Amino acid sequence: MEYVPNKDNIAKRIARIFKSGNVVNLGIGLPTLVGNYVPEDVTLILQSENGMLGLGSAPPKGEENRDLTNAGGAPVTIQPGGCCFDSATSFGIIRGGHVDYTVLGVLEVDQEGNLANYKIPGKMVPGMGGAMDLTTGSRVVIAATLHFEPTGASRLKRRCTLPLTAVHEVDLVVTDLGLFEVRDGRFILRECFEPYTPEWIQARTDADVVIPEDCRSVALEDTCLAGV
Amino acid sequence: MIQKPVITAAEAAAKVRDGDVLMVGGFMACGSPHTIIEALVERGARDMTLVCNDTATHDLKSGKVNGVGRMVQKRQFKKIIASHIGLNQETQRQMNAGETEVALVPQGTLAERVRAGGVGLGGVLTPTGLGTEVEEGKQVITVGDRRFLLELPLKGDVAVIKAKKADRAGNLVYAATAQNFNPLMAMAASTVIAEAEEIVEVGEIDPNAVHTASIFVDFLVKSERLEG
Numbered sequence: 001m002e003y004v005p006n007k008d009n010i011a012k013r014i015a016r017i018f019k020s021g022n023v024v025n026l027g028i029g030l031p032t033l034v035g036n037y038v039p040e041d042v043t044l045i046l047q048s049e050n051g052m053l054g055l056g057s058a059p060p061k062g063e064e065n066r067d068l069t070n071a072g073g074a075p076v077t078i079q080p081g082g083c084c085f086d087s088a089t090s091f092g093i094i095r096g097g098h099v100d101y102t103v104l105g106v107l108e109v110d111q112e113g114n115l116a117n118y119k120i121p122g123k124m125v126p127g128m129g130g131a132m133d134l135t136t137g138s139r140v141v142i143a144a145t146l147h148f149e150p151t152g153a154s155r156l157k158r159r160c161t162l163p164l165t166a167v168h169e170v171d172l173v174v175t176d177l178g179l180f181e182v183r184d185g186r187f188i189l190r191e192c193f194e195p196y197t198p199e200w201i202q203a204r205t206d207a208d209v210v211i212p213e214d215c216r217s218v219a220l221e222d223t224c225l226a227g228v
Numbered sequence: 229m230i231q232k233p234v235i236t237a238a239e240a241a242a243k244v245r246d247g248d249v250l251m252v253g254g255f256m257a258c259g260s261p262h263t264i265i266e267a268l269v270e271r272g273a274r275d276m277t278l279v280c281n282d283t284a285t286h287d288l289k290s291g292k293v294n295g296v297g298r299m300v301q302k303r304q305f306k307k308i309i310a311s312h313i314g315l316n317q318e319t320q321r322q323m324n325a326g327e328t329e330v331a332l333v334p335q336g337t338l339a340e341r342v343r344a345g346g347v348g349l350g351g352v353l354t355p356t357g358l359g360t361e362v363e364e365g366k367q368v369i370t371v372g373d374r375r376f377l378l379e380l381p382l383k384g385d386v387a388v389i390k391a392k393k394a395d396r397a398g399n400l401v402y403a404a405t406a407q408n409f410n411p412l413m414a415m416a417a418s419t420v421i422a423e424a425e426e427i428v429e430v431g432e433i434d435p436n437a438v439h440t441a442s443i444f445v446d447f448l449v450k451s452e453r454l455e456g
Contacts, residue, residue, distance in 0.1 A: 048405070049335065050256075050258070050405050051407055052404070052405050066258065066454060068404040068405055069255070069258040069405055071256075072256065073255070073257060073315070084404045085407065086339075086402075086407050086408060086410070086411045086439075087281070087335070087338075087339040087408050087412060088343045090339075091336025091339050091340070095356060118332075122324065124320070125313070126313065126314025126315075126320075127311055127312040127313050128332060128334050129282075129311050129314070129334075130334070130335040130336065131334075133335060133336035133337070133356045136355050136357075163360065164360045164361075165360065167358065167359035167360060
């Protein structure tokens with residue numbers, strides 16, 4: 001079987017986890033794609049850590065408001081009923097447990113629920129931004145990542161080697177191969193995404209992957225996936 | 229009501245001295261005082277410590293630089309305290325070359341440290357950063373059965389912030405996500421200079437609409453550039 005990286009499948013699957021009314025923070029980059037696949041009958045309240053609830057889509061060209069951006073500094077819109085606040089309130093919302101789900105990109109994630117995404121010593125040090133607060137305070141932490149690095153190495157590890165952003169905070173990992181629950185120091189493969197098989201995934205993941213009896217094979221074109 | 233002096237950006241920049249701790253409002257240059265930053269770049273005070281959420285953008289290939297990144301480019305800081313420097317390659321270069329000290333602080337912790345500095349707290353207890361490099365060298369305090377990091381207050385010699393509207397008394401109103409760190413920094417520095425797009429007479433802002441109370445603000449500057 002040939003591996004073809006597929007960020008959209010990651011976004012498609014994560015988008016079906018949420019229920020109407022959930023407060024969700026989507027990180028910049030891959031997690032932002034999730035917003036494109038939220039089902040029409042699900043209404044989320046998107047939190048943006050630079051100080052907004054009710055984050056909307058990108059504005060039409062020519063209608064950008066320089067005072068209204070997302071956490072990446074890109075112009076956005078605000079939904080009716082949305083509101084803005086300062087950074088202390090924004091992180092009060094985050095740290096205080098008022099965000100249901102946070103979706104973050106990772107450099108590494110391990111079977112202990114640790115996540116690294118802010119620093120490759122000596123090479124690239126973007127900084128943690130809001131990620132440490134988001135992983136500490138959100139009810140459910142979802143790591144969204146391509147399963148493999150460009151070198152072919154598994155991003156799912158037994159133990160992260162990079163400086164940690166979050167310690168024992170990750171609940172779910174969604175890659176372009178499958179959906180994993182992090183539990184008792186192992187990755188439980190709840191779903192594998194077609195055409196990959198549980199055994200194929202297990203053999204290529206540099207971590208302890210458990211295949212439960214009820215592991216489901218999922219075609220991400222399906223529109224009626226159950227939530228987790 | 230006592231009126232605050234409306235000064236030029238050059239006069240504002242002259243109040244910033246070599247070696248000062250300078251707080252700069254804004255988030256990826258959204259809500260930054262671009263008129264004052266321009267004057268600070270021209271005046272060129274040096275060896276300062278910057279407190280800012282990020283250092284905006286600087287792409288070394290294209291040379292595109294904005295916001296407080298323009299002061300980083302002129303090497304006006306000996307130390308930078310920020311949560312994210314990922315979109316400023318020059319900040320990363322200076323850090324990796326050992327030219328500038330960079331202290332990365334989780335964004336919510338940075339907000340609370342600045343707030344603590346302004347509101348008379350001896351520090352804040354946060355779970356964010358426990359078990360990571362952020363914990364190193366810090367006091368861990370147990371309250372009940374939960375562990376927290378003691379994070380210390382940050383105070384500035386000068387804060388330069390940006391509002392949408394000010395009245396002559398110094399009351400400020402911010403716009404949308406341009407609010408971010410501005411109201412926190414307004415409380416946390418010895419000298420606070422607020423740049424505003426519009427400066428109106430006392431009484432023209434509804435008291436219920438005021439975000440930052442007049443007493444926090446020392447000087448006003450009228451915006452001449454809204455980006456940059």
